Amino acid sequence: MDRNGILIDLKDIHFGYPTNPDLLSGLNFSLHRGEKIGIIGPNGCGKTTLFHIIMGLTIPEQGTINVFNKERVTQHDFVEVREKIGFLFQDSDDQLFCPSVREEVAFGPLNFGIKHDKVRTIIKESLARVGLSDFEPRAPYNLSGGEKRRLALATILAMKPRILLLDEPILGLDESTVEKVVENLNDPHLSYIIISQNKPFLQKTTARVYTIRNGKTVK
Amino acid sequence: MIEEPFARGNSVLHKLDPRVKILFAILLSIIIAITHKLPLATTGLGIAVILILIAQLSMKHIIHRLLIANIFILLLWAILPFSIPGTTPFTIFGLTPSNEGILYTLLVTMKCNAIILLNIVLISTSSIFDLVHALRHFKIPDKLIHIFFFLFRYANVMIAEYATLQKTLKVRGFCPNTSMHTYRTYGSVIGTLMVRGHDRSEQIHKAMVCRGFKGKYWLLDHFHFTPRDITAVVIFTFVLIVFGVLQWTAMAF
Numbered sequence: 076m077d078r079n080g081i082l083i084d085l086k087d088i089h090f091g092y093p094t095n096p097d098l099l100s101g102l103n104f105s106l107h108r109g110e111k112i113g114i115i116g117p118n119g120c121g122k123t124t125l126f127h128i129i130m131g132l133t134i135p136e137q138g139t140i141n142v143f144n145k146e147r148v149t150q151h152d153f154v155e156v157r158e159k160i161g162f163l164f165q166d167s168d169d170q171l172f173c174p175s176v177r178e179e180v181a182f183g184p185l186n187f188g189i190k191h192d193k194v195r196t197i198i199k200e201s202l203a204r205v206g207l208s209d210f211e212p213r214a215p216y217n218l219s220g221g222e223k224r225r226l227a228l229a230t231i232l233a234m235k236p237r238i239l240l241l242d243e244p245i246l247g248l249d250e251s252t253v254e255k256v257v258e259n260l261n262d263p264h265l266s267y268i269i270i271s272q273n274k275p276f277l278q279k280t281t282a283r284v285y286t287i288r289n290g291k292t293v294k
Numbered sequence: 295m296i297e298e299p300f301a302r303g304n305s306v307l308h309k310l311d312p313r314v315k316i317l318f319a320i321l322l323s324i325i326i327a328i329t330h331k332l333p334l335a336t337t338g339l340g341i342a343v344i345l346i347l348i349a350q351l352s353m354k355h356i357i358h359r360l361l362i363a364n365i366f367i368l369l370l371w372a373i374l375p376f377s378i379p380g381t382t383p384f385t386i387f388g389l390t391p392s393n394e395g396i397l398y399t400l401l402v403t404m405k406c407n408a409i410i411l412l413n414i415v416l417i418s419t420s421s422i423f424d425l426v427h428a429l430r431h432f433k434i435p436d437k438l439i440h441i442f443f444f445l446f447r448y449a450n451v452m453i454a455e456y457a458t459l460q461k462t463l464k465v466r467g468f469c470p471n472t473s474m475h476t477y478r479t480y481g482s483v484i485g486t487l488m489v490r491g492h493d494r495s496e497q498i499h500k501a502m503v504c505r506g507f508k509g510k511y512w513l514l515d516h517f518h519f520t521p522r523d524i525t526a527v528v529i530f531t532f533v534l535i536v537f538g539v540l541q542w543t544a545m546a547f
């Protein structure tokens with residue numbers, strides 16, 4: 076699937092909004108297996124849009140998207156991408172929509188047709204990883220901001236993704252929770268891209284930091 | 295945060311399978327709603343009160359809810375007794391109510407309060423997420439269940455956003471009064487909420503798609519029928535049969 080070790084390869088991506096037609100103009104970007112990349116940059120420079128393009132949530136005007144060595148064009152192509160890439164949204168309220176914490180974590184695995192018994196084990200494991208073991212019957216809408224964030228992370232880990240795309244994962248989290256997140260990311264088999272405005276956090280968790288300038292990625 | 299004051303509790307009614315409670319509440323409410331027999335409606339009210347005593351619900355909250363509904367009933371009392379022709383028992387400020395009118399308004403009052411109380415005690419004693427589960431077991435279309443649950447889930451978020459907007463207005467020195475400026479500002483606030491709501495719905499759809507959503511919502515847990523539920527089914531069925539017989543036979547009750 077990734078013979079040459081390239082997991083994500085974007086070439087010459089162009090995309091814009093009516094108010095900002097050249098948001099991305101000729102952007103090239105790639106992620107190799109085991110690579111940990113940070114993205115930093117001013118507000119509205121297209122960081123989140125880049126993630127949306129990788130997940131097939133936003134269709135670029137021009138350019139090619141290669142994920143797991145296969146060009147992805149139609150929505151059908153992206154179904155596999157979404158199964159294998161975990162995307163943490165900037166606002167957890169956008170991501171948590173189930174009536175209980177355990178159903179929230181189960182949502183992804185159930186959609187992939189995993190057996191119920193196996194799903195129950197996955198729920199326990201994923202919640203333990205983010206330190207929310209006792210939260211199973213709670214309602215996600217009654218959690219605090221930091222707990223919501225950790226739950227969102229658990230829902231993504233439950234899908235056993237090969238790549239993580241984390242959009243501002245530590246925004247609004249306290250120090251001890253940030254440490255937990257750093258701990259979770261400290262796994263040599265993980266490949267991920269993190270968007271953050273927090274330089275020390277990126278230095279701790281990523282090997283390389285990019286920024287987006289004039290619609291292109293720069294080191 | 296929207297609270298569910300009645301869902302917290304530990305009585306027999308709270309522990310009952312929500313499917314049993316929903317079915318009984320709907321069927322009994324229908325009979326009470328269509329009946330023209332005052333004693334039957336009053337008995338319905340009596341059953342609701344007994345259930346409330348069993349569930350040990352907070353009287354303060356219940357009276358608060360009943361007050362809201364009974365404001366409308368009060369309006370009916372001001373009009374209905376005087377507009378239905380019949381024998382007049384007395385005159386009040388030159389107006390003549392009729393016996394038929396008074397009985398009819400009394401019937402409406404009984405029905406309305408009985409149905410409200412029944413639904414409080416049978417439906418509100420389950421948490422929203424138990425209700426959503428129950429609806430799924432009833433094979434209600436997924437789309438309707440989604441609308442019901444998302445309405446609840448994101449009403450919380452919208453209320454929080456509205457509160458933030460109100461604070462923003464206060465911080466920037468906004469004092470509402472009767473002027474074009476006030477109306478325009480409230481217009482903008484409502485507009486902002488609508489645009490944000492639309493944006494959020496798009497984000498949520500994206501989040502669902504990212505986690506493999508293909509239009510079907512899978513259930514993880516199932517309800518288990520306990521002896522308590524079976525006892526409740528027997529009692530509730532008996533009550534429904536009695537009500538049905540009294541309603542649809544010529545019995546004078």
